[in-house]
Structure formats: structure tokens, C-alpha cells
Amino acid sequence: MGDSNRRSALNRRSFLVGGAALTGGAAVAGGAAGWGVGGRTATARTPDRDAIANSRAVGAATEPFHGDRQSGITTAPQAHAAYVAFDLRDGLRRTDLIGVLRAWTQDAARLTQGRGGLADLQHELAEGPSRLTVTIGFGPELLGKIGLGDRTPEWLQPLPDFPQIDRLEDRWSGGDLLLQVCADDPLTVAHSARILSSGVRDAVLQRWAQRGFRRAVGTDPSGQTQRNLFGQIDGTANPSPADADYDQLLYSDGADRRWMRGGTSLVLRRIRMTMDTWEEIERSSRELTIGRKLDSGAPLTGTTEHDPADFEAIDQTGLTVIPTESHIARARPRVRAETILRRPYNYDDIPDPGQISNSGLLFASYQADPVRQFVPIQQRLAEQDMLNTWTVPIGSAVFAIPPGCHEGGYVGESALEG
């Protein structure tokens, strides 16, 4: 075993028996090699940055609004997102809620296609929709508040408590209604969220708003697998549309509630990442924590990102190569049903006084049934996950995402009509 292998084994032993290997003053950045090394430089056939800047190619792209399913779920994640939650004002009825949903549907249908909202006097800000999607969700108490509690799916409830890890704050949790607004342009997200939120304030009270980002278009051809602010590739093990059970994992077949057929659920968790202490551990400890290599995102037993992880492989010290307490070892599905579609965003907000950062992850996952699919994973992670040392869930919400609608209809009508 060479020197570097021996060192890494030693680091590993010491990390697992009680302490992360701390970064020393003499730490040398692996980054000396720099960008573009490793055969990933742009080829001559890719567009040139100035040609992109002089174009509307990113801004002009659109995603459909109408359809059997809402957009923004399997849509390739856009660079920017706003999640905005609302509570229905006291005393409102079914017809008032229908008014809100019709207004959102009409404006979303326009905004996503680059047209100003109906009462939007600033239509220039809607030009260049940048693949805008607007996705509408129903919180656990919404239907009960308008006398339709029996239409609430069984699984539509707040997540169980995870007292080992949760430090939830009301200001990031819950809500009767959700707007998920995503686009490749931050001004489009800001304007669209504003227009949609301000038009309905007589009926709903804004409860919270959260904003997130991924890498800009044209920075990362690996596309959908983003890096979070810990530098981890995040979202590798998503189901693929090529999987035979993809639709079944993602969308309701109507067996929960008939109106949900074609709908799904969103779990949104705001996870604070403690950059200060994460930066104190070195790369080998970071890789053991997650179970993947930092550079490629490959499992510690593989060489490329999508290599299957071998959780049985043993290293020269007799331990599994991927620690059993690592994030991926704990998170991996024990049964196929524990499969979710993650669509996370980073956040980096104004720090609190005395702090350098206010950073983390807006963990967002879609699944047909969060109780069956998501909760068992979260339960295991709450019980044990090396990553928990550096992450704190501070917000949590669950929404039903109704099926999509067609021209003339509105999102949510299958729940509210009849």
C-alpha cells in the first residue's frame, strides 16, 4: 500500500472512531489542477459565450403549462426557484379558493409563454420566460378549511417529527397553498412570483417564501445533477423516465383519492448547512461522510457518477469501502418503493448578524406517496447519517400537487368540482 493509501486509511480509521480529520494550515488545495483539466474543456462546436450573451436563446425557451400533469416536476430543473406558501384567510369558501386557483392558472398559462399576467401592467418583465414553470400545491389543511376534508389524501399530512435532527421553524414550515416558480432567469422568477402572489392577497396570506438556485445555463453540461454548497454532487440516484415503474413511483393512479390521478406530492425541507464546521474537515472525511467522491460524484466503489454503489465491498482495513453510516448507505432504498425524485436547490441568503453565511439546501422531492416512499428514508437518516453533523432541517412542508389542467380549466378542479 502506497503512502497516500496508508494515509487515507489512517484518516479513515480516526474519522470513524471519533473525529473528523481536520484541515491543517498546510492543507494544499486539490484545485491546483484547475478548471478544464481532465478532458472536459469545451469543444470547438459549442456556442461561444458572446454569441449566447447576444441572443435570447435561454430567455425564449418555454415549457408547456397545460397538460395532464403539471410542469415543474419532471421538467429538467431550471437555474432558479421560488417556493411561496400561503394560508387561506379565515372564513373563505370553496368559491373563493376556486377564484385563487383560476387566477393562478390564467396568469401561469400566460407568464410561462412569455406574456404578462392578466392584471400585470409590466409585461416587459414577462418577456423571455426562460423555461418558466408554475406548479401549484395543496397543503394538509386546505380542503378541510373549505368543508372538503374527506377529499384529503391520507398521506397529505405534515411529516412525522424527527426529534434527533429537526429544528423546525414555523417561518419555513407548513402552508395551505404552494406556488413553485422556476425559470432559468432570476428576474423572471422574481416577477412571476410577485405577480402571482400580489393578485390573490385578498384571499390568502403569504406564509413564507424561499428562494434557491442551481448552476446557470451553460456552466455545467452534466445538467440535472447539481452540486450543493458542500460541493457534493446531489441528486444522482433519481429514477429515470426509462424505468418501467417511473410513472407509478411519481404519480397517483387515483387510488388515494380519485381527483389526485395524475398528481403527485412534494416534500420540501429547508436544510441549513453549517459551512463553518464542514470546512474544518478534509476531503477524505467529506467523501466518507457522503459515500461518494467529491470530484466525480462516483460512489467510493466506482469511477463515474452513475456507477452503482457496492455497499458490500471491503477495503484493506476490513471495513466496507462505503461506510455503513455514510449518507448514501443510509439513504439507499431498502425496497423499490423507497424511491423519490429529488429536485433540490441551493440557498444562500442574507446571513444573521455575526455569521458569515446563511446557506443550505431546499431539498425538494416528488413521489406518489410521501408516507410510503419518503418517510422511511428520512427515518433512517434521522437515526443515523454521518452528514447530520453538518446539516440541520429548519423547515418542512408537504403538499399535494394536483394533476394538470387543459385550456379553460384550472389546476385543482378535480378536487373542487362536483
Add this chain to the structure above:
Amino acid sequence: MGDSNRRSALNRRSFLVGGAALTGGAAVAGGAAGWGVGGRTATARTPDRDAIANSRAVGAATEPFHGDRQSGITTAPQAHAAYVAFDLRDGLRRTDLIGVLRAWTQDAARLTQGRGGLADLQHELAEGPSRLTVTIGFGPELLGKIGLGDRTPEWLQPLPDFPQIDRLEDRWSGGDLLLQVCADDPLTVAHSARILSSGVRDAVLQRWAQRGFRRAVGTDPSGQTQRNLFGQIDGTANPSPADADYDQLLYSDGADRRWMRGGTSLVLRRIRMTMDTWEEIERSSRELTIGRKLDSGAPLTGTTEHDPADFEAIDQTGLTVIPTESHIARARPRVRAETILRRPYNYDDIPDPGQISNSGLLFASYQADPVRQFVPIQQRLAEQDMLNTWTVPIGSAVFAIPPGCHEGGYVGESALEG
């Protein structure tokens, strides 16, 4: 005079004599025409969105770090910005400050070229620098704190009070040191700001951080003139590099302090925009307020954005076409010296409880001498500017931006050596 002219004249009279024309429930959005109308659709020669997404063209682009002048001043504005201010900790000396500036210089030289910072164990996040620039500034009290107060330029002081408009908050104002971090990718900005801020925490205390954005690359070929969240084209009347006095307006010739030669100043004002009331006035009132057309950004006397404004032109009602109280009439330079280079960013942060939005503008301007060039403009605007009804300055800071440095040197050395 046709109906629409007459109506607009009436609106105008009523607006100027005491009330904005309110938007009614029946307001019809001008946006029905929609995006792409007006001959501005992309041509066949522009790159296609998917080709951009599959490339690193935006991420691979770099701006120089070393040079006679710092980057990030005349650099075509990137899509994302972080401004981070710091105070020197008590009791620190010149050598400590030099340590901070050397660390920032070394890391900035690396990060801007796509390499991880020196103590950065997560170099993957530095890949794809996306035209990153890091610009370093000195606040009014910095040099005095290390016994070099006589080197502080006369103009390096907080702006005078503007009691008519200012509602300044400490948490967005002042500071001994500034980092301006700009890139076309939000993850690059977040990571770079983090690395630069966390590496110097023993010497400096982070005072505030502000984050802003403009439109994403590939959404707006008009490029440098951005739209703010009121929908206004913002930054039209900037000096041009073709102007004979461009360098003189922007950069110190060393007559203020010899070490400043090749440096400039930054005025950063955080301006809250009250979206709730702005949305209550209709387009004609919005245009009279600013003095420009909303769609093209043309002055009310012109047809395209860069047409010179005719402040003498009279309309059929006997008033100047551009109201004398409008923003551009009040802001326009009375003498050529009142010319500044604006480089603004929008902000859209987490709303306070009960609010829908927390939006505004990070007004940033560069000029050789803020007292001569900026203050007279701000004084006029504080005295009278129709836009003041919808804007509130809540933060203010002034920084000297030292000249650039060459390999082996560090930003600020002309002030600190000798």
C-alpha cells in the same frame, strides 16, 4: 388629438396635480402582444438553448484579475453579485491588513481563473468561473484605524445625510472593507464569497452581505442595460468608453492621493422599492415618473433607448413632455462632471412577516470622485424626484477602490507600502 392622446393628457394632468392614476380592476395588460413581437425574435444564427445547456460556454468564460485597474468596474455586468462588507477587528495593524489583502488577492487571482482558493478543499465549486470578478474596496475609516489616516482621500467619507428620503439601517451601511463578487453563475458567486470571507475571519468581522441579480446570460441581447423590478430600463445614460473623458470620469489621476492613481470609488445604496404601491399606478403614470417609456426605455421625447432626451419639448397641454420632476429630469447632469458609471443589481430577498416582497435595487456607481460627481445628483433627487414616492434608501456605503495589481503584488499595496 385622438382619444388615446386625450386620455393620456388627462391622466397626466391629474397625476401631476396630485394623484397617480390608479390602476382599475378593468386594467388590461399591455402584455397581450407577448414576447417575440416587434421583430426581436431570435434569428436562425443564434445558438439553441439545448446546445447552450450542454456546453460550458458561459461557465468557462473568464475575466482578467491582474492589471493596472481592478476588474468588476467597467466589466460588462455579470448576472449575479454579492457585496460583502467587513470591519477590521480591534487592535489590528498594518501588517494584519496586508495579510488580509494578500490572502484575498491570491485567492481572487485563482478563483477568477477557475482554480480553487489556496485553502479551498472544494475546488470543484471553482470550476467554471463564469466571468468571476473580485473587486476590493477600502471604507472611510480603514486607513485611520491602522495609523495611515493621512492617506485617506478627502472624498472618502460617508455620503451626507439626505433626510428627505434616507431611512438608513446600520445593517446595510458602512464598512471598513468591501468585496464585490460578480459572476454569471450564482453558485460561483456563493462559493467565492464564502471562501474569501471565511479565510480572513480572524482579522475582520463580517458587517453585512447583500446579493443581487440581473437577467441571466442569453435572455437579453441588449446586454448591459438591465430592467429593474419596476420594469424600468435602468442604466441607459452611462458614459461610454468612446467618450474622450471616460477615464477621467472614472479613475483617479492620483491628484487626490497618489496611491489612488488608477483607482476609483464605489457608492453602494440599497434602495427598497415599494412594489405594493407601484403596482397601483398605471403605465402612463409610471412613464411620467421616470421620464422614459417602459417598453423601449426611450425618453418620452424619443423612440429608442439611447435617443437623447429633450427636456425643453412641450406637449399639447403646455407642459414639458418630460416632467421637470421626473427621475431623469432631476438626475441628468447639470455639468459634465456629474457623470457616473452605474452598475446596479436587483435584489429580491426573503420578505418580512406579513409582506409579499422584499425587493429593490442595489444601486452601485463608480466615479473618480463621489463628492463632485455623485453627491450633487443625489442632492437633487432627494429634494425632488417623482420616483421617491416608491423608493426608500435603506443602506449607504462609500468605498475607495484601489488600483489593480500585477503578479506578486496585492490590491491596496500602493496605499499600504512605503
